[in-house]
Amino acid sequence: MTGPESEGSQVRRAVCPGSFDPITNGHLDIISRASRLYDEVYVAVMINKSKQGLFEVDERIDLIRQVTAEYGNVRVESFHGLLVDFCKQRDIPAIVKGLRAVSDFDYELQMAQMNIGLSGVETLFVPTNPEYSFLSSSLVKEVATWGGDVAHLVPPIVLAALNERLRKD
Numbered sequence: 312m313t314g315p316e317s318e319g320s321q322v323r324r325a326v327c328p329g330s331f332d333p334i335t336n337g338h339l340d341i342i343s344r345a346s347r348l349y350d351e352v353y354v355a356v357m358i359n360k361s362k363q364g365l366f367e368v369d370e371r372i373d374l375i376r377q378v379t380a381e382y383g384n385v386r387v388e389s390f391h392g393l394l395v396d397f398c399k400q401r402d403i404p405a406i407v408k409g410l411r412a413v414s415d416f417d418y419e420l421q422m423a424q425m426n427i428g429l430s431g432v433e434t435l436f437v438p439t440n441p442e443y444s445f446l447s448s449s450l451v452k453e454v455a456t457w458g459g460d461v462a463h464l465v466p467p468i469v470l471a472a473l474n475e476r477l478r479k480d
Contacts, residue, residue, distance in 0.1 A: 322350045322351055323348075323349045323350045323351070324349060324350065324351045324352070324353065324401065324402060324403040324404065324405070325345055325348070325349040325351075325352050325353070325403060325404075325405040325406065325407045325435070326352070326353040326354075326355050326394070326397065326398060326401075326403050326405070326406055326407070327341060327342050327345055327352060327353070327354050327355070327406075327407050327408075328354075328355040328357060328390075328394050328397075328406065328408075329354075329355075329356070329357060330356070330357050330359065330362075330364065330371075330448065331354070331356055331371050331374075331375055331448065332364040332365055332366055332371060332448050332452075333365065333366055333371065333374060333448055333451065333452075333465060333469045333472065333473055334371070334374055334375050334378060334448075334465070334466070334469055335443070335446050335447070335448055335451055335464055335465050335469075336442075336443060336446070336463075336464055336465060336466065337409065337411075337439055337440070337443030337446040337447075337464075338409075338448075339378060339379070339466060340409070340439070340440050340443055341407065341408075341409035341437055341439070342354060342379055342382070342385060343382065344437060345407040345437070346379075346382040346384050346385055348407075349384070349405070349407075350384060351384050351385075351386065352382075352384060352385045352386070352407070353385075353386050353387075353388060353397075353401060353403060354375050354379065354385060354386070354387045354388075355388060355389070355390045355394065355397055356368055356371050356372055356375065356387065356388070356389045356390070357389075357390060357391075358389050358390065358391040360391075365452055365473075365476060366472070366476065368389050370472070372387050372388070372389060374468060374469055374472060375387045377468050378466045378468060378469065393429070394406065394426065394432075395426050395429045395430035395432050398430065398432045399430055399432075403432070404431075404432060404433060405432065405433050405434070405435055406423070406426065406432060406433070406434045406435065407434075407435045407437060408423075408434060408435070408436055408437065409436075409437050409438075409439045410436050410437070410438055410439060411439045411443070411444045411445070411446070411447075412444065416436070419434070419436065422434070423436075446464055451464050451465060451473070452473075455473050455474070455477055456477060461473070
């Protein structure tokens with residue numbers, strides 16, 4: 312846009328946070344939908360030093376970058392600490408979270424209220440595609456560990472990384 316319409320227009324930014332260990336088709340669905348609503352979408356990969364993930368943070372970032380490359384407006388970074396600080400540092404006014412069930416809402420509502428109280432960052436809840444309503448990274452890892460087929464639950468490149476990682480352990 313050029314001319315008077317573009318004067319004062321701001322880039323609309325949002326963040327999709329999580330551990331993404333590994334990223335699933337459910338995560339990808341939420342990120343894809345957010346990428347259509349916002350000019351820039353940050354995928355913030357949480358660093359939790361007290362938890363041992365299946366994939367290192369750098370591996371998760373690399374996988375997410377590969378599976379979101381087609382969107383063009385998705386940036387992937389890690390963060391440690393408060394998500395609202397990550398948002399303030401990047402001028403991000405909105406957090407996009409997928410909700411699978413009412414049980415997700417109870418927890419996420421508390422987080423959303425805390426985040427807006429701490430910093431004014433809003434939370435947008437997006438209902439999960441019913442196809443992925445049961446899906447979590449933990450469930451994918453558990454099923455894959457026991458030899459179950461998770462090909463329909465993760466992008467192909469993630470499936471390959473998952474299979475390789477589980478063969479090593």
